[in-house]
Amino acid sequence: MLSLTPEDIQAILLSLKVALTATILSLPLGFATAWLMVFRPFRGKMLLEVLVNLPLTLPPVVIGYFLLLLLGRNGWAGKFLDAWGMHLVFTWKAAVIASATVGFPLLVRSIRLGMESIDRQLIQASRSLGARWLDTLLTVVLPLSVRGILAGSSLMFARSLGEFGATIIVAGNIPGLTQTIPLAIYDYASSPSSTMMALSLCIVSVVISVSVLFMHEMLGRNLERKESL
Secondary structure, three states, rough: OOOOOOHHHHHHHHHHHHHHHHHHHHHHHHHHHHHHHOOOOOHHHHHHHHHEEEEEHHHHHHHHHHHHHHHHOOOOOHHHHOOOOOOOOOOOOHHHHHHHHHHHHHHHHHHHHHHOOOOOHHHHHHHHHOOOHHHHHHHHHHHHHHHHHHHHHHHHHHHHHOHHHHHHHHHHOOOOOOOOHHHHHHHHHHHHHHHHHHHHHHHHHHHHHHHHHHHHHHHHHHHHHHHOO
């Protein structure tokens, strides 16, 4: 039987909030980045690919430290935000930024694979009929990239739920404020008497992740059925 405290419930809700917010905010930029990589030849594309995929190879703690330097009071972004009365470090918004940074490569890669599978003749036909690039993007590229968008969103959401290293550096581990499921498990794991509490949160994390993957598979199969009709 699950044994969850009110603080655990807050950690679960915060994890869902952070993962959902990070995914939604990253979608437009992820779609634009994938479109740029697939359909727009330009110098420096290899550099862009390296920068996009860099979070996959860097330790999350390193990413969190860079974000802390960037968003802290002495960082250039932090100084700009302070001038507007905004402070992100050690808030749940910093956890969103950390999750978005770490999960962004997975989002872009999935959308890019979906775009690369699009028949270029469909795009050429659209342009030859007088459609502007924005019309082609919205009526051809976007609908045919839905499966990639769903896959990338699911992967990023699941990755955000499990984010630990970058989050603890830039957002801290403050119960009720920035403590997500992985951070709460970390606290419980450091105490031998809290084994059941840690196990309960682990079970909740597994249930959420499995539910996300099941939902992804169901949406993918529904799209396949519609495409086959």
